[in-house]
Every structure is written in C-alpha cells, then in structure tokens.
Amino acid sequence: MRTILTTAFAALVAASGALAEGFPDKAMTYIIPFNAGGESDVSARYQQSEWEAVTGQQVVIQYQPGAGGAQAWSQLNSLPGDGYTVMGINMPHTVLQPLAGSVGYKTEDLTPVHYFHYTPNAIFVTKDSEYQTLADLLDYAKANPGMVTFAGSGSNSANNLAAVQLNAAADVITTYVPFSGTGPSITAILGGQTTAGFNYATSGVAQGDALRMLAVAAEERMPAFPDVPTFKELGFDIVGGAYRGVAVPASASEETRQAVSDIVSKINAQPGFVEKMESGGFVLTDIGYDKMDAFVAERVEEYTAGAKALGIIK
Template identity: 45%
Template sequence: MKSRRTFASIVGMIAVALAATGCGGGGGGGGEAGGGGAADEFPQKRLEYILPFDAGGESDITARLQQEKLAEVLGQTVNISYKPGGGGALGWSELTRMAPDGYKFMGSNLPHIILQPMLRDDAGYETEDLKQVYIFQSTPNALLVPADSDIQTLDDFIEAAKANPGAMSVGGSGDFSANHIGTLMLNDMAGIDVTYTPFSGTGTAVPALLGGHVDALMSYSPQISQLGDQVRAIAVATEERMPGLPDVPTFVEQGHDLVDGAYRGVSVPTDTPDDIVQKLADAFEEVNQDPELVTAFEEQAFVLENYGPEEAIELTEERKAVYEDLLTRLELVP
C-alpha cells in the first residue's frame, strides 16, 4: 500500500469565519468550537455520495461496495445519488457550486477531470476546481468485441481497421475519458483510424455493443468478467496479464505499448477545509482496508489504489504530462 502523507494544513481564517457565522460543516461541524478544527464535529448529518455517471457502471459498483463500511466509519448514513451527463462534466461542473462543507462529495475520475477542461470549451470546470480527497481504485482499459465477432485477436482488429479507415466504431464511457484516450492511443500506436463513439457511462455503452450498434468497446477490465461469454476480450491495457484475467492478453505482449485506464476516487469543492478533506480521506483509506471490499475488488478486476490528497495531485500532474504529449502530437490540443 502506498503511504499516505498527512495533508497538513490549518483551517485558519476559513475556520474562524465559519465559527463566527455558525455555518461551517453543515450542521455545526465547522469552525473552531472548543479550540478544535472544522472536522472536530464532522459529520453530524447524512452525507451524499454523488456519481456523475449512470447507475450500473464501475463507479456505481465501487460506491455500493463502499457504502455500508463508509457509513460505519463516519458514523452517519451515506446516500448514493446520480448526476450523469457529458461523461461526468455535468456533475463536476455542479460540484464547483456546491457548499464546501464535506457533506456532498462526488466520484471523480482520471483522466476525465484532466482531459475535459483541456479539450472542451464547455466543460464548465477546471481540474483545479475539484479538490481530490482520495483515489481508491483503478481499472485498466480493455478492448472488447461481441462473442460472435469475426475478430479473434488484436491483429485481426487492426487489420480490419486498416482495410476500412474511419468505418469501424469503438464505443466507450464518456467523451475525453480513459476509454476515449485509450482509443486515441491505439489509433496512434497501430496506425489506424477507428471512430470513437461516447456513451453516458458503461451502463449504456455495453448494450450498444451487444446490440450491434458499435463494432467494439474500449471498456474496463471488470466488464470482462461481468459480461462473460457475451464478449471476447482481445486486449487489456496492463504491463502484464492480470491475475484475475489470466487468459486475456495485454496490448504490450501483442506489440503495442498501451498501458492506461481510469483511476477512481472522490472530490469536493476546492474551498472545502483541509481538515474535513483529511477526515474523509482517512475514512476512505480505512474502508479500502476492509477484507471483504479487498476481496470484492479482486474478484471484479478492480485494482486497489491508495492515493491521499497530496498523492492524488502528484498522480494527476504525472498523467497530465502523458496526455498533453499525445494530444499535442495528434494536434488535438486547442
């Protein structure tokens, strides 16, 4: 497990102001009552875990696995709700306008929160507007075709794409998302031109594949086991084969250095006091150590991650550099 460094900071003037007005922490949790920080009495009421994607996708599955344990650790009910749209952009835009008290936190994904503000004029937020609390899992990209497809291997896929430039469609979850950039990476590395078709989430992308509306899906590793014999996984974007998916070859072993996917965590508005952020981060770290959750992650091909607030920023900067390099070469950066 990666070590989590303490996100050390003093609430300072923010806490003083909250204490003076009595509006901190949503229900008395803010301010410096009794000399403590804003998190001393947080939380004192129900929390809302908002997902900016459709129900049924990887973010939803993860949140459902976390929900009961998270409520136990925080001592309050945790309600899950959904605000899909724009590959997550609608929700993240609204998050920037929510009260910065910690009572509403939202699922946030890399590379989505990097790519959308970088490439869309209408994203409605900037990466820095979201204060990342914790990154708790990742899912590598995986290229899937219907089980009855003539495509058996990655070489078959590339050959078909070269024979019909621009004609093959690859669906995925969201615009300017991990699935989207994974498709761009494959186009770049293999010298092909397939058309990426975005859906509002995995929950809508999968039916499009099974219904024959797209030729393939750039999805995530959990879909391989969830869809079973309905699909054929022709490549997964990891350095080595995943222990839970030993029969699925990697892009790397098939001659293409494509190693990428989505990192999932939660974020809050940027003005949320640091000690409340840390209390939430501590809760997610504790949940990530629950044996039942760890087993469930492994069984569903999620990769357990532990990035606290500072580490999440570092990872974001690292991935941003990779994506900027690719998109600049593809002349896609405005």
C-alpha cells in the first residue's frame, strides 16, 4: 500500500518546510533523456532554479539522449534507488514506444512519481496564411481530402495522435508529415513545405508573430495565448499533448517515491516557477504519486486507442 503522509509529518512540513526524514541531504542528479534545448530541458531548467530553495540542496542536470528517450528509460531501473538520481519521463512516448516494438523497457517497468506539466498540441499556420481560423482550414480539408498537410514532431508522437484525433472529430482526411523534432517541423511550416503544423503550444512563444495559432488542446485558454480558442470551444473534444514528469528506479522505497513527488509538487507551487512555465506556453499539472496509478491507467487506455488509429497495433 502506498505510503501517505501522517498528520505529524504534515505538521512538520508546514512548520519547517522539511522533507521526509531529512531527504535530501546532498546534491541530486536529474537525467533528461533528450538533447539540451527541448521542452523537457527547458522545464527541468526552470525546476533547477527552484530546487535548492525547496530542498536546501542543488540538483545537477545531465543528458542521456537516444532513441526518443528509450535509451535512458531502458536503463532507469539499473540506477540506485535512493532517490538521489531521478529521470525525466514523458507520455505518450513511454506508452507508444513499447507498443510499437521492443525498446528495452515496458510501460509498467517505469515508476513515474509526479507529472508536473504538459505542452498542449496546437495548430499553427504562417502569419500570412489564407487560413484565418480553424474553420477555414477544415472547410478546405473537407473539400480537398488529404491535401491539408500537417508538419509534426515525429511519428507516433503526441502531435501525430492529435492529427488523428482531429481527423476523426472533424470527419476530415489530412496528411501528417513527421519530422525529427519540433525545430525541423517548425522550419517546414515557415518554409511553406506543409499547409500547417500540429506542434506544441510552446512553439507559439518561441516563434512570436511568425506563426498564427488557430486552436490549442488545453482545457482552458492559456495565459500566454489569451486570444487563441481551445478545440473544446470550437466543438472538438481534443485535450492533451506531451506530459512530462519525474521518475525514479523501481527499487526506490515508497517513502522515497513520495518524497521525490513532494519536491516536485513544492516546486510547482513556487510563484517564479509558475510564471516562467505559463509564460513559456506550458500547462502546469500537479499529479502526485498518490494519483499516479489512476492517471497512468487512463493515459494507457487513451494512447492504446490512439495506437490502433495510428496503425501501431491492430
């Protein structure tokens, strides 16, 4: 049974800001399973600036890129389970990758302890595009099946899933064009190689006025983009993107898992962190260890259905 905080412990935290049993009492290591510069790195760097204020200790960020994150995730359980080494974890990657083939780990092998944000999917066109609204784009798609092309970050990715969801929800046929990452896909949109892009909302901050966002897959309008409607506002039940969190090795104790989750949750509440994340186009979540089983189960169900639509599985 998962450990829950006792009243005495909660009182101690409220009084002193301390974490479980003095943890941590030395620097921690935070492994990012991607190259520097992407959304996972940016959000981890924002966390890093608050880490010492919350824990009294520094955190050192290291990068272990390869195979879309799979290289690092396949090695997570070989790391010490004392809580001093944690790793970034992403969905739908960690569900779709094992479904697509052998990647050295299974979804159930991983131990996420906190998902602290997601970057919503969003549709972008160039600033001078003839498509002023999502309705304009969908009208053209209905009249010209397959002719609307979406640049996105990789096959079997959150962007790819969103394009499939839109096709089903709007009863249209569009063509998804995968690129090796967010940067190349944005370059394709700007260069007119595709009609539009299904990318992450963070690209709207990075590109400024060069791109126009037609809709975003968030529950509510985002502070960074108050004039951009959500898909739900426009009549399409599409919410989601790339969820990012922190995981620990499976050997970590229940107390350690909860303690790491508490650190991330405390950082999520820091005003400076909130401001940076929201201004950057991220949507904060606070899905702690006590909610993890239910959250992952829901996502696995959702992404398995998406995998069928993508043709990953039958």
